[in-house]
Amino acid sequence: MAGWVFVDEILASDEQSVRALCPGDPAVGWRQAMRRAIRDPKELCRRLELPVSLGNSGAAEAFPVFVPLEFLSRMRVGDPSDPLLRQVLAAEPETHSPAGFVSDPLDEQKASPLPGLLHKYHGRALLVTTGACAVHCRYCFRRHFPYQSVPKSAAAWAPAVSHIQADSSIEEVLLSGGDPLTLVDSLLGQLVHSLDAIPHIRRLRFHTRLPIVIPQRVTDQLLELLTELRATPWMVVHCNHVAELDEATLAALGRLIDAGIPVLNQAVLLRGVNDSVEALEQLSLRLVDHRVQPYYLHQLDRVQGAAHFEVSEAEGRRLIAELRTRLPGYAMPQYVRELPGEASKMPVE
Numbered sequence: 001m002a003g004w005v006f007v008d009e010i011l012a013s014d015e016q017s018v019r020a021l022c023p024g025d026p027a028v029g030w031r032q033a034m035r036r037a038i039r040d041p042k043e044l045c046r047r048l049e050l051p052v053s054l055g056n057s058g059a060a061e062a063f064p065v066f067v068p069l070e071f072l073s074r075m076r077v078g079d080p081s082d083p084l085l086r087q088v089l090a091a092e093p094e095t096h097s098p099a100g101f102v103s104d105p106l107d108e109q110k111a112s113p114l115p116g117l118l119h120k121y122h123g124r125a126l127l128v129t130t131g132a133c134a135v136h137c138r139y140c141f142r143r144h145f146p147y148q149s150v151p152k153s154a155a156a157w158a159p160a161v162s163h164i165q166a167d168s169s170i171e172e173v174l175l176s177g178g179d180p181l182t183l184v185d186s187l188l189g190q191l192v193h194s195l196d197a198i199p200h201i202r203r204l205r206f207h208t209r210l211p212i213v214i215p216q217r218v219t220d221q222l223l224e225l226l227t228e229l230r231a232t233p234w235m236v237v238h239c240n241h242v243a244e245l246d247e248a249t250l251a252a253l254g255r256l257i258d259a260g261i262p263v264l265n266q267a268v269l270l271r272g273v274n275d276s277v278e279a280l281e282q283l284s285l286r287l288v289d290h291r292v293q294p295y296y297l298h299q300l301d302r303v304q305g306a307a308h309f310e311v312s313e314a315e316g317r318r319l320i321a322e323l324r325t326r327l328p329g330y331a332m333p334q335y336v337r338e339l340p341g342e343a344s345k346m347p348v349e
């Protein structure tokens with residue numbers, strides 16, 4: 001059973017009027033943008049003038065398609081190998097399951113003291129705040145995560161918050177998911193303030209794809225919430241290809257940075273998306289041109305349904321060695337993989 005939840009539950013209370021505006025229009029609120037996201041692989045193909053046979057509904061049953069128009073608008077029409085489309089279109093190869101590709105590749109359920117809390121690394125705990133995302137990435141390592149057990153109200157987070165409060169070795173909380181910024185500001189605010197009130201928490205880190213996918217999410221209200229914290233906020237966004245960085249997205253990242261919030265980017269090395277030196281170079285350069293620091297380049301986690309995205313580590317090492325000859329040192333992401341049971345992400349060497 002796939003663990004995803006649709007964002008509808010979270011958005012149900014929202015009564016913004018429906019307006020027919022163009023994709024990327026800043027007048028479309030972020031929740032509205034989520035509500036009108038494409039959820040049918042055939043519709044995605046039709047919008048891009050591609051044969052509908054490319055979209056595989058069987059694969060979409062196990063993990064539904066979810067693509068906001070803001071993200072769709074950055075894809076090339078008529079190109080079945082567009083690097084953004086490839087990340088989000090439910091495709092036939094997902095239904096193949098080679099040996100070694102499993103539902104919980106990181107054995108995360110073992111590192112979970114409570115539903116929704118992962119404590120694997122020294123000083124840092126990860127809170128799975130929600131099962132909802134602003135886009136469904138086909139290679140996602142948490143595509144089979146048991147999100148049903150994730151708290152869905154501020155009160156339901158209380159046990160995780162108490163656990164963090166009782167363990168003074170935890171000085172940083174990562175808000176992850178799903179995507180924590182799919183939470184409406186009132187709910188996010190309650191959670192964030194309850195964590196901010198714990199004296200030994202020094203940093204709150206948000207792992208999110210929302211500023212990339214739906215840049216309207218970076219609202220004044222969000223900036224206010226983040227800049228009024230006692231703890232230091234850090235933002236880790238997730239962008240795999242330079243074409244994801246359109247003007248509206250770069251402006252949203254700029255607003256976060258202007259507000260004093262450090263922004264890092266993590267990417268996943270993906271076959272057919274960014275598995276060339278040029279693609280990785282362009283991504284890093286565009287990020288640093290806009291003050292965003294490349295952080296990690298992840299080796300793909302071997303999750304069921306994602307085998308066709310895998311780039312071998314030998315190939316990855318070759319790409320990284322070449323990339324190093326082209327980029328300033330500060331623009332180099334760390335090429336890492338995650339191994340169950342290890343005390344940190346491991347450099348691929």
Ligand SMILES: *Cc1c(COP(=O)(O)O)cnc(C)c1O
Pocket residue numbers: 118119120121124125126174344345
């Ligand atoms: C990746 C991860 C972290 C953060 O690791 P950093 O190397 O600090 O970015 C923390 N907790 C869990 C469970 C993780 O998977």
Ligand code: SF4
Pocket residue numbers: 132133134135136137140141142177178179209238
């Ligand atoms: S946004 Fe992150 S958590 Fe959500 S589907 Fe994509 S990779 Fe997975």
